[in-house]
Amino acid sequence: MLNKKLKVVSLFSGCGGLDLGLEQAGFNVVWANDIDKTAVDTYKYNMNSVVIQKDITKISTDEIPECDLVAAGFPCQPFSSAGSRKGVSDERGTLFEEAIRVIEAKKPLIVLFENVRGLLSTKNLDGSLLIDSIVETLKDIEPGYNITYKLLKASDYGVPQQRYRVIFIGIRKDLGVDYEFPEPTHSLNDPDLTVGNVLKNIAGLPNQDEIWELSPQSKKLIPFIKEGGSWKDIPFDHLPPRLKKIREDMKKYRAPNFYRRFARDEINGTITAAATPENCGIIHPIENRRYSVREVARIQSFPDNFIFVGTSLASKYKVIGNAVPPKLGKIIGETLINLLHSIDPKKLEQARNGYEQLKLFSV
Numbered sequence: 208m209l210n211k212k213l214k215v216v217s218l219f220s221g222c223g224g225l226d227l228g229l230e231q232a233g234f235n236v237v238w239a240n241d242i243d244k245t246a247v248d249t250y251k252y253n254m255n256s257v258v259i260q261k262d263i264t265k266i267s268t269d270e271i272p273e274c275d276l277v278a279a280g281f282p283c284q285p286f287s288s289a290g291s292r293k294g295v296s297d298e299r300g301t302l303f304e305e306a307i308r309v310i311e312a313k314k315p316l317i318v319l320f321e322n323v324r325g326l327l328s329t330k331n332l333d334g335s336l337l338i339d340s341i342v343e344t345l346k347d348i349e350p351g352y353n354i355t356y357k358l359l360k361a362s363d364y365g366v367p368q369q370r371y372r373v374i375f376i377g378i379r380k381d382l383g384v385d386y387e388f389p390e391p392t393h394s395l396n397d398p399d400l401t402v403g404n405v406l407k408n409i410a411g412l413p414n415q416d417e418i419w420e421l422s423p424q425s426k427k428l429i430p431f432i433k434e435g436g437s438w439k440d441i442p443f444d445h446l447p448p449r450l451k452k453i454r455e456d457m458k459k460y461r462a463p464n465f466y467r468r469f470a471r472d473e474i475n476g477t478i479t480a481a482a483t484p485e486n487c488g489i490i491h492p493i494e495n496r497r498y499s500v501r502e503v504a505r506i507q508s509f510p511d512n513f514i515f516v517g518t519s520l521a522s523k524y525k526v527i528g529n530a531v532p533p534k535l536g537k538i539i540g541e542t543l544i545n546l547l548h549s550i551d552p553k554k555l556e557q558a559r560n561g562y563e564q565l566k567l568f569s570v
């Protein structure tokens with residue numbers, strides 16, 4: 208067993224969804240960073256870790272402490288040229304490059320990236336896949352990382368939301384172990400995951416009376432939508448011109464499912480940062496309103512004592528929609544801690560002190 212907690216540096220930490228899960232799993236987040244004020248204010252309010260509100264491109268690696276794990280949910284941007292670090296000099300590649308800069312300086316035992324499902328099909332400007340560039344870049348960092356990635360569905364792990372995210376795990380090669388993603392723990396029939404269950408005993412909780420008002424257009428449309436329905440329930444004559452055009456040629460527009468209103472016996476869809484009823488299942492099942500801040504926080508598996516602070520309501524929905532559900536973070540964190548505990552403690556301590564020493568130790 209390790210006598211000290213494993214240390215995490217969290218880049219693009221948001222309000223701390225992933226970090227809370229990693230802490231619950233037994234990690235110690237020693238330093239976090241995000242550029243967004245509401246994210247950082249909420250992080251500070253709820254977490255004990257140091258969190259810096261600053262653009263990561265303006266932070267020197269000397270300011271970042273040593274750590275065992277670097278976590279980064281960088282915004283997804285294509286590279287200008289596949290697999291080539293030079294190609295990343297294109298401005299659009301810089302945020303991934305920032306994570307690489309920190310990993311190169313700190314050489315953590317573990318790298319954890321999180322990203323949207325679209326990352327799997329995002330192409331670089333030369334037509335190659337962005338995901339291949341990410342894997343190749345990580346493999347090349349001295350002393351090399353064994354990379355594995357998977358598209359995970361949060362509801363498979365007890366989060367009351369059908370949310371897909373790509374998780375990457377890189378394990379430093381000199382540790383000599385491979386990571387395996389956890390098996391699902393929950394099925395889609397689990398009554399604990401339903402909207403009805405999420406909304407139980409919620410009155411009076413912090414952030415429950417904070418409800419972002421709908422736009423005038425949504426206010427008119429939503430009363431037509433029945434519990435479990437969508438924009439298909441809205442009579443044609445009541446649709447705005449843009450939606451009429453789509454309704455008239457559903458095939459051409461690939462039958463979109465706007466204004467989804469999940470029923471109490473369904474599992475909610477993905478809560479997005481924009482929190483718009485048109486594109487994200489954010490309408491209350493039986494009241495004609497958007498979910499409250501607490502309701503979306505519950506759908507994201509934040510505990511009720513995690514409080515969202517900030518000046519604008521929209522910014523609170525944004526940080527929640529951007530987060531990795533803490534429950535998913537905890538399960539991944541636990542599998543990582545178990546993996547590290549499977550390594551000979553002396554070897555692990557040596558590895559934590561630097562891979563050069565590990566080489567000497569194992570001779």
Ligand SMILES: C[S@@+](CC[C@H](N)C(=O)[O-])C[C@H]1O[C@@H](n2cnc3c(N)ncnc32)[C@H](O)[C@@H]1O
Nearest residue numbers: 219220221223224225242243262263280530531
């Ligand atoms: C997908 S969210 C990360 C969510 C986080 N992992 C969580 O679980 O709550 C991406 C974050 O990157 C932050 N971000 C974007 N550009 C940044 C920059 N240049 N420097 C620091 N943070 C940045 C955004 O403010 C946003 O919070």
